Each structure stands twice: as structure tokens, then as C-alpha cells.
Amino acid sequence: MQKKLQLLTNLQALDTKLSSIEKAxxxxxxxxxxxxxxxxxxxxxxxxxxxxxxxxxxxxxxxxxxxxxxxxxxxxxxxxxxxxxxxxxxxxxxxxxxxxxxxxxxxxxxxxxxxxxxxxxxxxxxxxxxxxxxxxxxxxxxxxxxxxxxxxxxDEENKLAEKRNKLVAKIDKQLYNLYDRIYRSKNLIAVVPADEGHCGGCFTILPSQKLSELKRRDSIVQCDTCSRILIYSFEDEGK
Ligand SMILES: [Zn+2]
Missing domain, CATH: 1.10.287.1700 (Helix Hairpins)
Structure with a gap:
């Protein structure tokens, strides 16, 4: 599960780069x-x-x-x-x-x-x-x-797109579809950090039950308010 969460985090980072190129x-x-x-x-x-x-x-x-x-x-x-x-x-x-x-x-x-x-x-x-x-x-x-x-x-776009393809191939279809749906509907942000006890997307305070669910890191946890995928302490995660 941690691997899945890491892949999703990486995908979000790549998509953010790609969309900023598009914006330029x-x-x-x-x-x-x-x-x-x-x-x-x-x-x-x-x-x-x-x-x-x-x-x-x-x-x-x-x-x-x-x-x-x-x-x-x-x-x-x-x-x-x-x-x-x-x-x-x-x-x-x-x-x-x-x-x-x-x-x-x-x-x-x-x-x-x-x-x-x-x-x-x-x-x-x-x-x-x-x-x-x-x-x-x-x-x-x-x-x-x-x-x-x-x-x-x-050049940069092609490289990023290639990376993205490889990354997407590692993510199971259902999870990718979930990501894609949220990404499109939630202003191009599907995966957000939840380290500070609130959703990094809509800033709703997370109930303690949600937090403990997150800390277990054994399932995909979504924000109840904005549906974005929450990631807890992904930066500390062992590589
Ligand atoms: Zn939210």
C-alpha cells in the first residue's frame, strides 16, 4: 500500500509539472x-x-x-x-x-x-x-x-510524458481511474498531504478516526469533503 501511495504522490508531482508547462x-x-x-x-x-x-x-x-x-x-x-x-x-x-x-x-x-x-x-x-x-x-x-x-x-514535455506513462503502467487501473476522476474534477489536484491534521486540498480538519486510518497506511483514504486522496507523511516514507 505504501508503494501505491508513493506512486500516486509521484504521479501528482509529474502532472503538476506538466500542467504548469501547459499554463506557460x-x-x-x-x-x-x-x-x-x-x-x-x-x-x-x-x-x-x-x-x-x-x-x-x-x-x-x-x-x-x-x-x-x-x-x-x-x-x-x-x-x-x-x-x-x-x-x-x-x-x-x-x-x-x-x-x-x-x-x-x-x-x-x-x-x-x-x-x-x-x-x-x-x-x-x-x-x-x-x-x-x-x-x-x-x-x-x-x-x-x-x-x-x-x-x-x-523536449521537457516529452520526457515528462514518457515518465508518466511508465508510472501509470505501475498503478492499477481502478486506482488510476479514481485519481484521474478527482484530478479532472478538483482543479488538477488529486493527491494532497494530510500531515497537519487537515486536508491539504480543502483544509477541512480531519476527524481523529480518519487520521488513525491514515496513519495505518493500509488503505486509500479520501477527504470526506473534497474526495481528494490524502497522504500522510509521504516525505518520511522509506525509499
Ligand atoms: Zn478535502
Whole structure:
């Protein structure tokens, strides 16, 4: 049991070192992650805006084509008008001409509206593009800083991680799971000293029964308040 307690103490010490290295990276990993997410969102927003722009543009071109076709037809109808022999045909021709003239008028109006719309949409696309480019530049900068920090600490981190793997292999699974659960939920501190009669994590005074349990060192003893694993006089322990 003493060996188990010693292993847990060593594991906590290693994890504390690893987490302080992680802390030294500051908010760089967070920022890199945030910028990446923002870039992803902006890219899809831009995609939607571009599609919208293209659709309006296509609409405008369709209108232009219809106007051209109508004008050609109107020219033909004017020529035919002089050759019509009966009233019915004449009426049909005049109706058709009126329809085409209306259409040209409507579409001409629509085109001038679409031109304004297109201009606004283009402005929006350009605006988003600029923001996106800025974000991409910021991401590159933060990524570079993070990479530099990572390469500074990579060696130490790798060594510690290797040590940790070896250590974890010696600890039985159930006990490691207990440690891991407390470590994650209790602010990265799972194993605390209890030498002074209180829990080294939450400082709750330990009842005498708990203390004698601890002194026997034949079981894993947890704090009743914070559940952390208590270690009694681990520094005196014979190596
Ligand atoms: Zn506690």
C-alpha cells in the first residue's frame, strides 16, 4: 500500500509539472482555436454571400437577354404590321407588341434595381473578405508564437510524458481511474498531504478516526469533503 501511495504522490508531482508547462503557453492554444473557428464561420458566410451575388448577377443577365429578344421581336412585329390583311391578326399583333413593350419596360426597371443591389452585395462580400484576411493573418501570427513556445518546451514535455506513462503502467487501473476522476474534477489536484491534521486540498480538519486510518497506511483514504486522496507523511516514507 505504501508503494501505491508513493506512486500516486509521484504521479501528482509529474502532472503538476506538466500542467504548469501547459499554463506557460498562456492563452495561445485558446486563441489559435478561436481564430480557426471564426475563420471557418466567416468562410461559409462568405460562400453564402457570393452565391447570393452570383444569383442576382445571373438574374440581371437573364433580364438583359429577354430585353434583347423582345426588342428583336418588336422590330419584326413592326414590319409585319404593314402586311396584315385582317383585323383579327392585326389585333393579335398589337396585343403581342404591347406585351413585349411592357416587358421591356418592367425589366429595364428591374435591371436598374438589380444594379444597386449588386453594388451593395459586392460591398458586403468585400467587407467580409477583408475581415477574413485579417483573421487569417492573426491566426498565422498566433500559430507561429504557439509553435515557438511548443518547440521550447517539447523536449521537457516529452520526457515528462514518457515518465508518466511508465508510472501509470505501475498503478492499477481502478486506482488510476479514481485519481484521474478527482484530478479532472478538483482543479488538477488529486493527491494532497494530510500531515497537519487537515486536508491539504480543502483544509477541512480531519476527524481523529480518519487520521488513525491514515496513519495505518493500509488503505486509500479520501477527504470526506473534497474526495481528494490524502497522504500522510509521504516525505518520511522509506525509499
Ligand atoms: Zn478535502
Amino acid at each position: 503557453k498562456g492563452n495561445l492554444p485558446y486563441l489559435v482555436n478561436e481564430f480557426s473557428k471564426e475563420i471557418e464561420e466567416l468562410t461559409s458566410e462568405l460562400e453564402v454571400l457570393k452565391n447570393d451575388f452570383d444569383e442576382t448577377k445571373k438574374d440581371l443577365n437573364d433580364s438583359k437577354t429577354t430585353i434583347d429578344e423582345s426588342n428583336t421581336l418588336l422590330g419584326k412585329y413592326k414590319d409585319q404590321r404593314g402586311m396584315v390583311t385582317n383585323n383579327k391578326e392585326y389585333e393579335a399583333l398589337v396585343n403581342e407588341m404591347a406585351y413585349r413593350e411592357n416587358l421591356v419596360e418592367e425589366l429595364t426597371l428591374k435591371i436598374s434595381e438589380s444594379n444597386i443591389l449588386l453594388e451593395n452585395k459586392k460591398e458586403l462580400v468585400d467587407e467580409k473578405k477583408t475581415i477574413l484576411e485579417e483573421k487569417i493573418a492573426s491566426l498565422a501570427e498566433k500559430q507561429q508564437q504557439l509553435d515557438a513556445k511548443l518547440s521550447e518546451t517539447a
